[in-house]
Amino acid sequence: MKLYLKTLCCLGMAAMIVGCGNKKAKEAEAAAKEQARLDSLQQVEFQKKMRDAEAMMTLLPEEPVFDIVTNLGTMKVKLYSKTPKHRDNFEKLALTGYYNGLLFHRVIDGFMIQGGDPYTRDASLADKYGQGGPDYTIPAEFIPEYTHKKGALAAARRGDAANPMKESSGSQFYLVQDEAACSSLNGDYTVYGETIEGLDVIDKIAKVETNNRDLPINPVQIIEIKLDPVSRPVAPTTPAE
16 A cells, blocks of 8 residues: 555656646747747847838938937037948948947047947946947048047957958947047048037046946946937928919
8 A cells, every 4th residue: 555655646746747847848938939029029120220221321411410429418420421331330320229328338538438339238248348249340441531630430440460451340439539649540440430519528428437447437328329400311392382
């Protein structure tokens, strides 16, 4: 009898274990399906944003103005027409919301302020700040007349040893605070725009307290980069009858 009861107990426990295992497997399968559904929706949304951005880009002036809105103020930047690859890339990323929520992760008073790294959305990835971006680079576009003057918008990049062609990061950029300190970068880093309003905001950001890795102690966030009203396409008007 004892052996019989023990056998029943063992069978019961085995059934429970199998039942629990089946339940967990079903839950895992359901979770995987839900994640796949969400990923699909995100991909559809992203593709729509890309289509909308590409359509908008065809209507923009050759040198559009964008507003870099931060928690410390707004800087208006004009993109240059003679650096079309960098201009178009910045337009595309800005119009799809790529930059929204990112940080200025490298700030050096008396030099420049740098942002555009998608890793900065996640504080747990702080050790990797400065290494992120889309899965592409942009060919250098060195134009002698575009120099590292104060407020210049330029593309960050990997060093010469790993990047002999001096190709630009797909998303990271910097704004010059001090022309003299950055003059040595002329001809080595692509300058593709300039600040036309908000130089004081660059100074304000440059002077925030930073840690030993030049990361602001109190985050300096890019709330959004949006098309400035001056560059928005004008809707066609219907001729009066």
